[in-house]
Amino acid sequence: MRVAVLSPDLELTLEERDRPTPAADEVVVRMRSIGICGSDVHYYEHGRIGDYVVDSPLVLGHESAGEVVAVGEDVDDARVGERVTLEPGVPCRRCEHCSRGEYNLCPDVTFMATPPDDGAFAEYVAWPADFAYALPDGVSLDEGALVEPLSVGIHVARRANVGVGDSVLVTGCGPIGLLAMEAVRAAGATEVVISDVVPEKLTLAEERGADLTVDVSEEDLVAAVDEATDGRGVDVVIEASGAPPAVQSAFDAVRRGGSVVLVGLAPDGEMPFDTNEIIDNELDVFGSFRYRNTYPAAIDLLADGAVDVAGIVDFEAGLDDVDAAFRRAQEPETVKGMIRLDGE
Numbered sequence: 001m002r003v004a005v006l007s008p009d010l011e012l013t014l015e016e017r018d019r020p021t022p023a024a025d026e027v028v029v030r031m032r033s034i035g036i037c038g039s040d041v042h043y044y045e046h047g048r049i050g051d052y053v054v055d056s057p058l059v060l061g062h063e064s065a066g067e068v069v070a071v072g073e074d075v076d077d078a079r080v081g082e083r084v085t086l087e088p089g090v091p092c093r094r095c096e097h098c099s100r101g102e103y104n105l106c107p108d109v110t111f112m113a114t115p116p117d118d119g120a121f122a123e124y125v126a127w128p129a130d131f132a133y134a135l136p137d138g139v140s141l142d143e144g145a146l147v148e149p150l151s152v153g154i155h156v157a158r159r160a161n162v163g164v165g166d167s168v169l170v171t172g173c174g175p176i177g178l179l180a181m182e183a184v185r186a187a188g189a190t191e192v193v194i195s196d197v198v199p200e201k202l203t204l205a206e207e208r209g210a211d212l213t214v215d216v217s218e219e220d221l222v223a224a225v226d227e228a229t230d231g232r233g234v235d236v237v238i239e240a241s242g243a244p245p246a247v248q249s250a251f252d253a254v255r256r257g258g259s260v261v262l263v264g265l266a267p268d269g270e271m272p273f274d275t276n277e278i279i280d281n282e283l284d285v286f287g288s289f290r291y292r293n294t295y296p297a298a299i300d301l302l303a304d305g306a307v308d309v310a311g312i313v314d315f316e317a318g319l320d321d322v323d324a325a326f327r328r329a330q331e332p333e334t335v336k337g338m339i340r341l342d343g344e
Ligand SMILES: NC(=O)C1=CN([C@@H]2O[C@H](COP(=O)(O)OP(=O)(O)OC[C@H]3O[C@@H](n4cnc5c(N)ncnc54)[C@H](O)[C@@H]3O)[C@@H](O)[C@H]2O)C=CC1
Pocket: 037, 038, 039, 152, 171, 172, 173, 174, 175, 176, 177, 195, 196, 197, 198, 201, 216, 240, 241, 242, 243, 245, 246, 262, 263, 264, 265, 266, 288, 289, 290, 291, 335
């Protein structure tokens, strides 16, 4: 089978590898749709994210969906032919965090496309059957792949306890910001402000229902939020850009007693902000790391038509064109590229 492999010298090429066979508790999935995530692009460009270094060949991709073509001996044969999305982080199932149900914090997680764990840009992937979720008929394989970033958004909305009638500011119109917007709408938020520095992305956010968009390269975000909320501030801010200036504005734009969720990762891990502001205004500040127990909810929301994920995809490419697709994904206007293995 063909697999797209990133080498330590950052060449992304197709290789022939043996097709996987399933372990007893696994399914083998013929991949159909695989999204290109910002973290894939980061590895492609820099060969590392923090302490995770591409020091041996790595298969990228962790937003994936396809069809089950084989099952291990402990898995029901009836699953062959099922359309599935793969949850990319499989925890150890034994540690304190796994026992508490907060399995996204498991220190021994195997996470696709995070060195040294291979990901999904391959024709076939073997994966634990309970981390392969069936997709209902009305949910496409592209949507199935995008359950992953939607899950990040759902976890953010849950962390901040977003509720009916809340006003929310999202900083950053990348896939995470846009899908966090979907998740908070589904949770009942009635007013969503979103910011970015790329006009095309703000236009997309407006088309997708943002009540107010703010180009922070031209406008003062806090002043815009003040004006929109009569000086009160928003109930919740979701920082989804990873840009240090956006973090301070998150604390300035939230109302007294409101919540700030940090999901964007700072390039160097440093985010300066005024801690007195958190104390004086009694803010709740949450970190949000990946997700847990979100796949069933995300699939239900998609099946109900309650969220739109497919609309963030701006181009598709075949596996043969994966390198060109990654180069296109680097352009600032690109939100999401999708690798499709249909008919190949
Ligand atoms: N905590 C977690 O579990 C996860 C965190 N992330 C992180 O979340 C962030 C967002 O991810 P993606 O949407 O994939 O990234 P992205 O790079 O596609 O989107 C970030 C957006 O922020 C915009 N931006 C830049 N400066 C800004 C500013 N000052 N104010 C507002 N927007 C600004 C960019 O133009 C871009 O549209 C990244 O830092 C990523 O590493 C991503 C996935 C999971």
